[in-house]
Amino acid sequence: MSLRATYFKRVFEFNFKARTSRGLMRDKTSWFIKVSRENTNIFGIGEAGPLAGLSVDAGPDFEEKLSGVVDSFNTANYENLSWENVRSFVPSSLPSIIFAFETALLDLANGGRRVLFDNDFVKGKPIPINGLIWMGDMDFMMGQISIKISDGFRCIKLKVGGLDFDRECDVLNYIRKRYFRDNIVIRLDANGAFKPDDALYKLEQLSRFGVHSIEQPIKPGSPHLEELCRKSPIPIALDEELIGKYETSEMAGLLDRAKPRFIVLKPMLHGGIKHCQEWIRLAEDRNIGWWLTSSLESSIGLNAIAQLTGNYNITIPQGLGTGKIYENNFESPLEVSNGELFYFSKYPWDPLVSEPDINLPLS
Numbered sequence: 001m002s003l004r005a006t007y008f009k010r011v012f013e014f015n016f017k018a019r020t021s022r023g024l025m026r027d028k029t030s031w032f033i034k035v036s037r038e039n040t041n042i043f044g045i046g047e048a049g050p051l052a053g054l055s056v057d058a059g060p061d062f063e064e065k066l067s068g069v070v071d072s073f074n075t076a077n078y079e080n081l082s083w084e085n086v087r088s089f090v091p092s093s094l095p096s097i098i099f100a101f102e103t104a105l106l107d108l109a110n111g112g113r114r115v116l117f118d119n120d121f122v123k124g125k126p127i128p129i130n131g132l133i134w135m136g137d138m139d140f141m142m143g144q145i146s147i148k149i150s151d152g153f154r155c156i157k158l159k160v161g162g163l164d165f166d167r168e169c170d171v172l173n174y175i176r177k178r179y180f181r182d183n184i185v186i187r188l189d190a191n192g193a194f195k196p197d198d199a200l201y202k203l204e205q206l207s208r209f210g211v212h213s214i215e216q217p218i219k220p221g222s223p224h225l226e227e228l229c230r231k232s233p234i235p236i237a238l239d240e241e242l243i244g245k246y247e248t249s250e251m252a253g254l255l256d257r258a259k260p261r262f263i264v265l266k267p268m269l270h271g272g273i274k275h276c277q278e279w280i281r282l283a284e285d286r287n288i289g290w291w292l293t294s295s296l297e298s299s300i301g302l303n304a305i306a307q308l309t310g311n312y313n314i315t316i317p318q319g320l321g322t323g324k325i326y327e328n329n330f331e332s333p334l335e336v337s338n339g340e341l342f343y344f345s346k347y348p349w350d351p352l353v354s355e356p357d358i359n360l361p362l363s
Helices: 062-076 083-088 095-109 138-150 165-178 196-209 225-231 248-258 273-285 299-309
Strands: 003-020 023-037 043-048 131-133 155-159 185-189 211-215 236-238 262-265 289-292 334-337 340-343
Touching (some): 003 062, 003 095, 023 062, 023 095, 023 299, 043 095, 043 299, 062 095, 083 095, 083 273, 095 299, 131 138, 138 155, 138 165, 155 165, 165 196, 196 225, 273 289, 273 299, 289 299, 299 334, 299 340
Parallel strands (some): 131 155, 155 185, 185 211, 211 236, 236 262
Antiparallel strands (some): 003 023, 023 043, 334 340
């Protein structure tokens, strides 16, 4: 019996004002690929949700490209296909579609239960995560910080570079003064917002607040990156810098030249599950730290990333705390408690993504 793929689209509504360095987001669109065997009710499902202005495959023609890949997949009449071979029929330039097919095929191979990897995470062992503080005015950010810490988070991540720099320093100063007894770990993410000529100065100012790391302080591709990684008083974590690099030699070359302290991996942006596994291997060979993070996926994509994370011996918080940001997300076994992400197998999946007899439009 041949494998068959279909897809449907869903628009997710944020339950707050989601402001990023790229502006205000009111909703987020994702496409979901279902893969099944002919004449069966068992299917695997995966999410493709490229981010406008960031993903290499985002654009007005994305659904047309997705439809073409699905048609080609169905025309090939695959009898058996490993998730590890997805790049044999999906171009590297479509990383979110690679991620979706990998997820769907892994899910199908494990019986269509939304279990991709049968590891300790799906058996109940939680993953420590950071609490993300969204950009906004001072009161909004202070309120989020208070809630996250009272909810048990001991690692929080803040965006910098989108507001007045002195105000951003005031926020960090507030955290250190108010929560000095709580041993809070602070991560920063600049999304490439610092200019090369003042980046080192800003990093020196930010280092006063005992910052764990900062993601992508300057724009990707900058000739100043290597020097900044070498001189920065705050460990630099590369994120956007990894986008669009698909060959092992190119990946290794970047790590060897820049020598970052960390890399931050997003399967939706960085080439899918297998490609992120390759990034991890290369990083660990060079004693470079890493963590995995979601990129505004629904429960489907978040579940896949969390289960991938569960394959590793995790010692630092991961970026997997975005499960409750949508009004209309799919219900799932994923739950955040006391700064950790749990998979409660007793919680059911949403019927929309678990029942084969519910028909959803293809677009």
